[in-house]
Each structure stands twice: as structure tokens, then as C-alpha cells.
Amino acid sequence: MSQASSAGDKTSGKAPTLNIALHTRYWVRCLKTFLPTGYQEQDSSRLVLAFFILTSLDLLGGLETHTTPAERADYISFIYSCQHPGGGFRSFPGTDFGLQHATTPENARWDPASVAGTYFALGALAILGDDLSRVRRQETLDWIRNLQHPDGSFGDLAAGGKNATVDGGQDVRFCFLAVLVCAIVGEEQSASEAVGKCVDVDRLKQFILDSQTYDGGIARKPNCESHAGSTYCAISVLKLLDLLPTDAIPSLAENTNQVSPTFLQNLLHWLSHRQTTMLYDYRDTDIFDEEDDEEDHTSDTPGFAVINATPALPPSLLAFERMDLYSSDRPITAGLNGRVNKPADTCYSFWAGATLAILGHGNLIDRDANRRYLLDKTQHRIGGFGKFPGVPPDILHSALALACLAIHGEPGLKSVDPVFCVSKEVKARLDKVTWKRRD
Amino acid sequence: MNLTKINYEADEKWADVVPILQQEGENSLAQIAYTDEYSQATSYLRAVMASNEKSERAMELTEHIINMNPAHYTVWLYRADIIKTLSLNPVKELDKLEAISLNHPKNFQVWGYRQSIMSIIPTLPPKELSFLAKVLAKDAKNYHVWAYRQWLVEYFSLWPTSEGKGSELFFIDSLLTNDVRNNSAWNHRYFVLFGRNVESVMPLDIFTQEINYAMAKIDTAPQNASAWNYLKGILRKQKKGAKEVEHFALQYVSLEDESKIRSSHALDLLAEIWAGEASDKACQALDLLSNKYDPVRANYWQYRKSLIKAAQAA
Known part of the structure; x- marks a missing residue:
């Protein structure tokens, strides 16, 4: 762990830059060559990986120039091959028994569609320019409806059919993904109407409000620890349901449907405190077990909001008490963490930063300090971004770093929709799919 | 069981099974350089799942795959179903899980699976809390472990009635003594004291006790956000201003x-x-x-x- 040195120390005042060509090469490699065997532990998240590869290359403006129409057609066929006959998409081809083996009531549970597979498949299809006309819309809506639990939360796995066994649940990530799917697949133009028609919105809202903890952040489910990934999912849902106030200064009169000013103020306090100068430099320390780090972002699936645990910091480093004192002429380098008293981690620049942007408060963090963290500290010389300074890049952290930079208007990147994590052009295509009613 | 070299094609025990190969076209997405061992084992897994076979050999196969890819979500569901169908001993299964839990502490599925196995055990197995302590000793902020521990507290009603040894409060205090900035431990403290649906069992002076606890911890490290957040949270819960x-x-x-x-x-x-x-x-x-x-x-x-x-x- 190190206190970040300023960009000035390192680059003699030179402003950090995003090397578009270098990152494009990284993503083309991810798209066109086999991912290393280390990714085998993410086999069940193939469509999640596919989505992040495609959206990153799209944000860099390189998708059409680095792929042929024939290749894109093959990618689209592959994604549709993961579509489940009962609605939704598998998140990888590995559970498919193939045409020769009939699905029976006995074996259906072993080949489910997943809520993560479904959103990321729809998003990836839209990025590739597909019109989604082959999506089994009605089956997918029925399948989503069946995923909701009585407490308002959603499971993540089920084979089709109204009475199929639902596995997983009590996790705001699945709520988020289910709502995104409804918003796309429903025929109503507004997301809140599309979601309201499909699922029980009141219970869903209550589940999310109950997941706010005593410190203002939001947990995976009620009573768990507040976490920036969960908070992103929760706030995205509230945004799509039109439950967030739009004024920067909350009005004194409470709208009974929207979240309360107290909810919001406690949340903003917690979110702004995610920014930290406490950085974890992989190169500085040997207490960090390499094996642990790899598992950090490889074994959490099929959801994508990876919960990153980090080994406890050594007491000797924690013992000191300091405040972030800086003289005003010295630039600060500060990333974001996912939980209180954890070091900065690249993906939380997105999870927490995007949440603030969705709330209309993207400027409550020091965006320059965050940009220096990403570009000076975790941007890798082979392209992509690592989880911590000195760590090799991986798909998830690289994609989220790019999306974060795009939210903050980085030159050379397309603008991004912070909720759907696709470029605004792609989002516009999703808004115009053929079945959307024109009001 | 030797997990490193299993060749199903050469094993007589598997001679009656026709493996189902994974189908995907040439230009698919996020293709992974699978090991031959993984490709072969998952092909046999698809075959036994398709026929819904519940057997000892299917148990061994799931273990093999879990060791190569613990995030494979249906393999865990399938394994839990075999245990229930064959009425295998769930406590023995927990012992088996110990190694994989320690080797893959950040895996999501292993903790959901543990919960589903624990749900068929009527009383808390004596080794459970010391096992969790061992996992938390490796990473005291492991999100999955804390979420599972909350479920355990609710399921077996481990709500603290004292601060004595063996109670949740005693355990939390020992973690906070070791690292007063462990926010997961602070959150668990709040949960065991205030997370219960029935509020009547709470002693009246619990708020005073917790305010004093937080203030004492703040005094040892005034720049620790976790303790300040806890203090503010208790005041809010009590519906008293911070004044x-x-x-x-x-x-x-x-x-x-x-x-x-x-x-x-x-x-x-x-x-x-x-x-x-x-x-x-x-x-x-x-x-x-x-x-x-x-x-x-x-x-x-x-x-x-x-x-x-x-x-x-x-």
C-alpha cells in the first residue's frame, strides 16, 4: 500500500493520456484470440465477457473497423445459439445438452437461462447491430416474472415455464439485470412502465430500500455490508423506475413515490467517501497472495458486479492515523473503493462513479484525481487496466475503467449510458427496437 | 481421490456413457483455451445431467469439475440434488467443502451451496463457527462469508444474549480489537444487535451501550470512518439527533x-x-x-x- 505520488512527481507535469490505439489492440486480442486458460474459471460467464469485450471496443470506436460483417454475423449467431427455448439466454453454451437430447421436466433445472446471460446477450446483440427480432420476447417476459421472489428480489436461474424451479435470490444484482431485461423486452417505451407491467414494483422497491445500511450505502440484500457494486445496481433500478429526484437540491416537499431526501443525503455522503488516496500497490508488497488476486475476479458468476475481497492490510500499515492533508498546488491521485476502509480498486471508479453520475452528482468526486489513478496507476502498458497498480489487466477491470472514463467525457471515447453500460448510440437502438410502442 | 489425472474415456466405470461435446461455431465470442481435462469432464457432466443420473460416480464428477471451475453454477445445484436424492450425510459433505472453501474463498457458489446443505441439518454442527473463524482469519472482510454468517445467525438463532465467550458479540469484539477498521465486523455488530425482526428482546440500554462502545473505539483511532458511521447509525436508529x-x-x-x-x-x-x-x-x-x-x-x-x-x- 502506498500513498499515491502525484502525477507531477512521476511525469514531470505531463498530463496523463489514454492511448486509444493501445487499448484497441488489447480488446481486439480479447475478441479474436483464445482467452488464456486462466479464464476457465469464468467459463460460465462467457456472455458477460463477450459483452464487456464488445462494449469496450465500441466505446473506443473500433468495432466496425476491426471486424467484418461476416464476423459480426457469426458473433450474432453464437449469441442466439445461447438463447433458451423457454425464454432468456444461457450465460454460456456449457449447459446445453444439444439437439439429440430432449429437455425433460427432470433435467430442465440443469440447463437454465440466467438473468446475467440474458441482459448481456441483449446488450451484445444491440452493440453488434442486430435488431433483436429473433429474441423470444413473450417467453422472456414470462420467465422474468417467474424469477421474482415474494420478498421482491429476483433469482438468477430458471429454465422456462411458469412453474420452473428458480435458483438464487436475495441479491440486488439480479434485480438490476431483471429490470434491464424488462426495459428492453417490454413493449412500453418507458422503462418504468415496461417493468411495472411485468413484475411487482412495490416489493422490488421495498427490497432495495431495506438494503440501505446504517452508513447510507446499499448492500447486496438487507443487513449485509454496504457495497459500491450493490449500490450501483440498486440506484440503477430506482432510476429506471423513476424513483429518483431530479433536482440537485432536494425540495422540502417530499414526493411520496420518490426516495426520501434522507435516503439520498445518506447515500451521497457514503458514495463521495468512496474516493480514497489509499492505494494498494502490488509491486510494493509481498503480503498479497497472487492466487487470491486471481480468484478475486474470476470466480464470481453469473452476476457481474464482482464482490472484491482483499486480504486484511497489515496492522503496521493500518496503525498510523492520518488525514488527507494536501497543499493546494499538488495534484491528488485518488481512486475509489467499494467498501469503507478498503483500498482503491479500478472497478469501483465505475461502480461508485457511475452511480453518482446516474444521480446527477457525478462531480461530487474529484474526477481529475480519479482519472490520474486510472491513467497513471492502473492503465497497463499492454493495454487494458489492472485491478490495482502493478496488476496485469483483465476484461472486467479494463472495461469498467474505460466506461468510467467515458462517463467523465474522456476525449477519444464515445459517450456511454451509465445504466446500460453501452454507448449512447447503442442505447438509442435499444430504445427503438421494433416492438416498442410509439406514444 | 486423485484430482489431477482423470480420463473418463479410458475408465471402464464410464464406458456406458456417451459424452455430449460443447457445440459452438467457429467465430464464437470469449472463447477460452480450455484444458483437455476440463473439456472432457464437462462433456461427461452434460451427459449425466441430460439423463439426470444421481450416483456416486456423478458425485465424483461434480467434485472434479468444481475443482477446475468452482463458478460453474449448475454443477453445485446438481451436486446438492444428488446428496438429497441419495440421502448422503450432509455433515460429511461440509467437511469435504472445507478445502475448496479455503482454496477459493471468493467464490460465490460455494457459500450458497453451503447454505443449502446446512438447511438439511437440524442443529448447528459443533465445528461450524471455528471453520468460519478460520476462513475469516484469511480474509476478515470476505463478503460471502459474512452474508452466510448472517444467514446462520438467523437460521440457528445465534442472537447474542451476552458478551461472553462464544457469543457473536465476543467474536466481533475480538476482530475489532485486531483491526478496528474492519467495516464488515462493524456491520455484523449492527446486524446481531438491531437486525432482528422482533425488537422486544432488545435491552433498553442497548443504545447507550453501543454509543459508548463506538466512542471508545473512536478514541483509539479518531480517523476511522467505520466507527463514526456506526455511531451515527445508532443515533439514527434511536431517532435522536447527533446533538x-x-x-x-x-x-x-x-x-x-x-x-x-x-x-x-x-x-x-x-x-x-x-x-x-x-x-x-x-x-x-x-x-x-x-x-x-x-x-x-x-x-x-x-x-x-x-x-x-x-x-x-x-
């Missing part, structure tokens, strides 16, 4: 003598306390945070100031 702890916070702040400022969190809390009736002092505290004591959040502190100004104008 009650103004005197306490002033131990770490002086607006007259800046050399006495020892905690940005104390400044933050005082700004909140003063926002209504002493807004000038509140703005002064927020400026100190912006300019000197927490400049990375300067925009946030200025936003807080704008809220005070807006309330005054209204």
Missing part, C-alpha cells in the same frame, strides 16, 4: 485552534449538528474540510454548504 454527541466530537476539533483538529469525521459530524442552528460554524467546518482536511472531497463539502444556503433561503 447528543457534540461534546464528544469537539474533543477532536477546535475551530479556534486548528492544531487541535484530529479527525475529519468529527468535523463532518459537527457540520451536520451545526447545520440548522449554527450555520456559520457549519460552513466554517465544511470549508476546513474542503481546503485542508479532506480536499479530495472538496466538491462534496461545497455541495453540503449549498444545502445549508438553500435551506436558509427557503
Whole structure:
């Protein structure tokens, strides 16, 4: 762990830059060559990986120039091959028994569609320019409806059919993904109407409000620890349901449907405190077990909001008490963490930063300090971004770093929709799919 | 069982099974360089799942795959179903899980699976809490483990009735003594004391006890956000304003003598306390945070100031 040195120390005042060509090469490699065997532990998240590869290359403006129409057609066929006959998409081809083996009531549970597979498949299809006309819309809506639990939360796995066994649940990530799917697949133009028609919105809202903890952040489910990934999912849902106030200064009169000013103020306090100068430099320390780090972002699936645990910091480093004192002429380098008293981690620049942007408060963090963290500290010389300074890049952290930079208007990147994590052009295509009613 | 070299094609035990190969076209997405061992084992897994076979050999196959890819979600569901169908001993299964839990502590599925196995055991197995302590010793902030532990507390009603050895409060206190900044432990403390649906069992002086606990911990590390957040959370739960702890916070702040400022969190809390009736002092505290004591959040502190100004104008 190190206190970040300023960009000035390192680059003699030179402003950090995003090397578009270098990152494009990284993503083309991810798209066109086999991912290393280390990714085998993410086999069940193939469509999640596919989505992040495609959206990153799209944000860099390189998708059409680095792929042929024939290749894109093959990618689209592959994604549709993961579509489940009962609605939704598998998140990888590995559970498919193939045409020769009939699905029976006995074996259906072993080949489910997943809520993560479904959103990321729809998003990836839209990025590739597909019109989604082959999506089994009605089956997918029925399948989503069946995923909701009585407490308002959603499971993540089920084979089709109204009475199929639902596995997983009590996790705001699945709520988020289910709502995104409804918003796309429903025929109503507004997301809140599309979601309201499909699922029980009141219970869903209550589940999310109950997941706010005593410190203002939001947990995976009620009573768990507040976490920036969960908070992103929760706030995205509230945004799509039109439950967030739009004024920067909350009005004194409470709208009974929207979240309360107290909810919001406690949340903003917690979110702004995610920014930290406490950085974890992989190169500085040997207490960090390499094996642990790899598992950090490889074994959490099929959801994508990876919960990153980090080994406890050594007491000797924690013992000191300091405040972030800086003289005003010295630039600060500060990333974001996912939980209180954890070091900065690249993906939380997105999870927490995007949440603030969705709330209309993207400027409550020091965006320059965050940009220096990403570009000076975790941007890798082979392209992509690592989880911590000195760590090799991986798909998830690289994609989220790019999306974060795009939210903050980085030159050379397309603008991004912070909720759907696709470029605004792609989002516009999703808004115009053929079945959307024109009001 | 030797997990490194299993060849199903050469094994007589599997001679009756026709493996189902994974189908995907040439230009698929996110293709992974699978090991031959993984490709072969998953092909046999698809075959036994398709025929819904529940057997000892299917158990062994699931274990083999879990060791190569613990995030394979249906393999865990399938394994749990085999255990239930064959009435295998769930406590023995927990013992088996120990190694994989320690080797893959951040895996999501292993903890959901543990919960489903534990659900068929009527009483808390004696080794469970010491096992969890062992996992938390490796990473005291492991999110999955804490979520599972909450479920365990609810399921076996492990709500603390004292602070004595063996109680949840005793365990939490030992973790906080080791690392007072362990936010997961603070959150668990809040959960075991206030997370229960039935509130009547809570002693009346619990709020005083917890306010004192938080204040004592703050005094050992005044710049620890976890303890301040806990203190504020208890005050909110009690539906009392933060005014009650103004005197306490002033131990770490002086607006007259800046050399006495020892905690940005104390400044933050005082700004909140003063926002209504002493807004000038509140703005002064927020400026100190912006300019000197927490400049990375300067925009946030200025936003807080704008809220005070807006309330005054209204």
C-alpha cells in the first residue's frame, strides 16, 4: 500500500493520456484470440465477457473497423445459439445438452437461462447491430416474472415455464439485470412502465430500500455490508423506475413515490467517501497472495458486479492515523473503493462513479484525481487496466475503467449510458427496437 | 481421490456413457483455451445431467469439475440434488467443502451451496463457527462469508444474549480489537444487535451501550470512518439527533485552534449538528474540510454548504 505520488512527481507535469490505439489492440486480442486458460474459471460467464469485450471496443470506436460483417454475423449467431427455448439466454453454451437430447421436466433445472446471460446477450446483440427480432420476447417476459421472489428480489436461474424451479435470490444484482431485461423486452417505451407491467414494483422497491445500511450505502440484500457494486445496481433500478429526484437540491416537499431526501443525503455522503488516496500497490508488497488476486475476479458468476475481497492490510500499515492533508498546488491521485476502509480498486471508479453520475452528482468526486489513478496507476502498458497498480489487466477491470472514463467525457471515447453500460448510440437502438410502442 | 489425472474415456466405470461435446461455431465470442481435462469432464457432466443420473460416480464428477471451475453454477445445484436424492450425510459433505472453501474463498457458489446443505441439518454442527473463524482469519472482510454468517445467525438463532465467550458479540469484539477498521465486523455488530425482526428482546440500554462502545473505539483511532458511521447509525436508529454527541466530537476539533483538529469525521459530524442552528460554524467546518482536511472531497463539502444556503433561503 502506498500513498499515491502525484502525477507531477512521476511525469514531470505531463498530463496523463489514454492511448486509444493501445487499448484497441488489447480488446481486439480479447475478441479474436483464445482467452488464456486462466479464464476457465469464468467459463460460465462467457456472455458477460463477450459483452464487456464488445462494449469496450465500441466505446473506443473500433468495432466496425476491426471486424467484418461476416464476423459480426457469426458473433450474432453464437449469441442466439445461447438463447433458451423457454425464454432468456444461457450465460454460456456449457449447459446445453444439444439437439439429440430432449429437455425433460427432470433435467430442465440443469440447463437454465440466467438473468446475467440474458441482459448481456441483449446488450451484445444491440452493440453488434442486430435488431433483436429473433429474441423470444413473450417467453422472456414470462420467465422474468417467474424469477421474482415474494420478498421482491429476483433469482438468477430458471429454465422456462411458469412453474420452473428458480435458483438464487436475495441479491440486488439480479434485480438490476431483471429490470434491464424488462426495459428492453417490454413493449412500453418507458422503462418504468415496461417493468411495472411485468413484475411487482412495490416489493422490488421495498427490497432495495431495506438494503440501505446504517452508513447510507446499499448492500447486496438487507443487513449485509454496504457495497459500491450493490449500490450501483440498486440506484440503477430506482432510476429506471423513476424513483429518483431530479433536482440537485432536494425540495422540502417530499414526493411520496420518490426516495426520501434522507435516503439520498445518506447515500451521497457514503458514495463521495468512496474516493480514497489509499492505494494498494502490488509491486510494493509481498503480503498479497497472487492466487487470491486471481480468484478475486474470476470466480464470481453469473452476476457481474464482482464482490472484491482483499486480504486484511497489515496492522503496521493500518496503525498510523492520518488525514488527507494536501497543499493546494499538488495534484491528488485518488481512486475509489467499494467498501469503507478498503483500498482503491479500478472497478469501483465505475461502480461508485457511475452511480453518482446516474444521480446527477457525478462531480461530487474529484474526477481529475480519479482519472490520474486510472491513467497513471492502473492503465497497463499492454493495454487494458489492472485491478490495482502493478496488476496485469483483465476484461472486467479494463472495461469498467474505460466506461468510467467515458462517463467523465474522456476525449477519444464515445459517450456511454451509465445504466446500460453501452454507448449512447447503442442505447438509442435499444430504445427503438421494433416492438416498442410509439406514444 | 486423485484430482489431477482423470480420463473418463479410458475408465471402464464410464464406458456406458456417451459424452455430449460443447457445440459452438467457429467465430464464437470469449472463447477460452480450455484444458483437455476440463473439456472432457464437462462433456461427461452434460451427459449425466441430460439423463439426470444421481450416483456416486456423478458425485465424483461434480467434485472434479468444481475443482477446475468452482463458478460453474449448475454443477453445485446438481451436486446438492444428488446428496438429497441419495440421502448422503450432509455433515460429511461440509467437511469435504472445507478445502475448496479455503482454496477459493471468493467464490460465490460455494457459500450458497453451503447454505443449502446446512438447511438439511437440524442443529448447528459443533465445528461450524471455528471453520468460519478460520476462513475469516484469511480474509476478515470476505463478503460471502459474512452474508452466510448472517444467514446462520438467523437460521440457528445465534442472537447474542451476552458478551461472553462464544457469543457473536465476543467474536466481533475480538476482530475489532485486531483491526478496528474492519467495516464488515462493524456491520455484523449492527446486524446481531438491531437486525432482528422482533425488537422486544432488545435491552433498553442497548443504545447507550453501543454509543459508548463506538466512542471508545473512536478514541483509539479518531480517523476511522467505520466507527463514526456506526455511531451515527445508532443515533439514527434511536431517532435522536447527533446533538447528543457534540461534546464528544469537539474533543477532536477546535475551530479556534486548528492544531487541535484530529479527525475529519468529527468535523463532518459537527457540520451536520451545526447545520440548522449554527450555520456559520457549519460552513466554517465544511470549508476546513474542503481546503485542508479532506480536499479530495472538496466538491462534496461545497455541495453540503449549498444545502445549508438553500435551506436558509427557503
